[in-house]
Amino acid sequence: MMGRGLCPSVSTYNLVMKGLCNTGSIDEAYALLANMLELGCVPNSETYYILVKSLCTAKSFVEACDLVSDMVDKKYNLDRCISEVLIKCLYQEGQRERAKQLFGKIVGVDSILSPSFVMQLVKCFVREGFVDEGIEFIEDMISFGWLPDEQVYREVLVGVGVMGRVDQAKNIINQMTLVLRCSPCIVTYNVLVNSVCKAGYVDEACDLMWFMRKQGCPPNAVTYGSVIDGFSEKGLVDSAKCILSEMLVNGCHPNVVIYTSLIKGYCKAGMLVESMSLVKKMEDQDCSPNLYTYNTLLSGLCRAGKIIxxxxxxxxxxxxxxxxxxxxxxxxxxxxxxxxxxxxxxxxxxxxxxxxxxxxxxxxxxxxxxxxxxxx
The missing domain is CATH 1.20.970 (Transferase, Pyrimidine Nucleoside Phosphorylase; Chain A, domain 3)
Structure with a gap:
């Protein structure tokens, strides 16, 4: 191509570089980068992303960090994708100190370490099961003066909740209160309680409700509904009814979702007469059953062979x-x-x-x- 007097574009270089990296020929990819610079073809963010991602895949973290540091020193365009893939890999591979060094290098690049970038990275950690690494990332972020918002904490709390680690969740909430100088809102607590219940740790969710009151954030109907559904899913109707009683004492009124959860619990416990009575009670209390309510009851009756x-x-x-x-x-x-x-x-x-x-x-x-x- 160059023998004919044609100069390859950066897109052409990137295509060749991607092919080299895909075959594990990273040294040749570096040589191609040097060739680009020599011919005056300025690499773009995709060029560096291809190299950084390949180095991470090969676990060549020293070279990857050096490459990103060089980009920062030369004021090249360091976009979020490059930072995200490298920082995430470093934490996941236990390279926390190296990640902190890199974090300190790019902390001044405001367009990179934005709230949306941090949020996306924390979501990746939690989604892929690296909850502890996500917590470490938040702690390191705080040490560099970057304050996470409540939504970031909420993502981590969900990850902790699905593992039933309630004590750790409390510690995170206490840290959140100190860092943000305000208590979590009811939405954050409800997200946490729901994740704990969905994972089957309903007793731990009850402990969280006690903790909420202690923190000055009493449970609401959504909180109670999650716990009632958790107990009902296990067929523990007596426990669910106790939560319902507590709910009523505290001035919260059950809705169709909560009543349907109780009906599901009755059906799982084989208490079909009680489940049918509860449907009638809903109507008496101006809380009309919906199709999901009827389907829940119908499923219980069918399973019990109650044809009439x-x-x-x-x-x-x-x-x-x-x-x-x-x-x-x-x-x-x-x-x-x-x-x-x-x-x-x-x-x-x-x-x-x-x-x-x-x-x-x-x-x-x-x-x-x-x-x-x-x-x-």
Missing amino acids: EVDQLLDEILEKGFIPDIFTYDALVDGLQTGCHGHEIRHRFDRIEHKCLNQEFKNDRLLLEALALRRT
């Missing part, structure tokens, strides 16, 4: 104008598989299909999907 009650509930669902969806049919299929009433469940498919189509629901997408699923 299934019929009555299906009639009630249709009379109230609800359109059965995929989950309604799933509940019936579960009944078919576990209740050994195949022909009876299929008869109910036909009843629903006939009644819904006669009620001019032909264009409803969810219904048509459900019917299509039923026929497969």
Whole structure:
């Protein structure tokens, strides 16, 4: 190409360099970089990103850090992708001190160490399971004078929560209070409690509610709802009812989501009479059940083989104008598989299909999907 008097563009160089790096020929890629500079072709951010990423993959962290430091010294365009890939790799590979040195080098590059960059990096740590590394990164960031916001802490708390590490979560909240000079808002606490409950650590979530009160942030309906759902998911109805009682004493009123969680708990515990009574209680308290509520109860009845009650509930669902969806049919299929009433469940498919189509629901997408699923 150059023999014909044509000068390669930076895009051409980058393409060749990427090919070299992909085959592990990093030395040749460095030689190509030197050739670019010699011919006056200025590398761009993609050029350096290709090299830095390849060096990280090869665990050549000294060379990668030297390359980025050289970029900063020469005031080259150091973008976020380059910083992110290197800092993340350093922390994940236990190279914390080297990461801190690099952090100190680029801390003055305001366009790089922006709140959005920090947030993205912390999210990467948590998403990939490197929660401790994310915490270390925040601590080092603070030591260089960069203050994380509450959203950054929230991401880390979620990662800690799903592992049930409540004591560590409390320490992070205490640190957050000292650094930001304000207590976490209720949203942050609710995100933490929900993540703990979803991971199955419901007793630890109760401990967190006590900690919230101590910190001057009493639980709200969302907090209680997460804990009630956590206990209900395990079929621990008595514990869920205790939380509900506490909720009422503290002036919080249950909504349809919370009642549905309790119904799910009753069904898991085999307490079907109580679950049906709770649906009636919802109506008496002007908290109308939704389709998800009915589907939850229907699933419990089908699994228990309560065909008469299934019929009555299906009639009630249709009379109230609800359109059965995929989950309604799933509940019936579960009944078919576990209740050994195949022909009876299929008869109910036909009843629903006939009644819904006669009620001019032909264009409803969810219904048509459900019917299509039923026929497969």
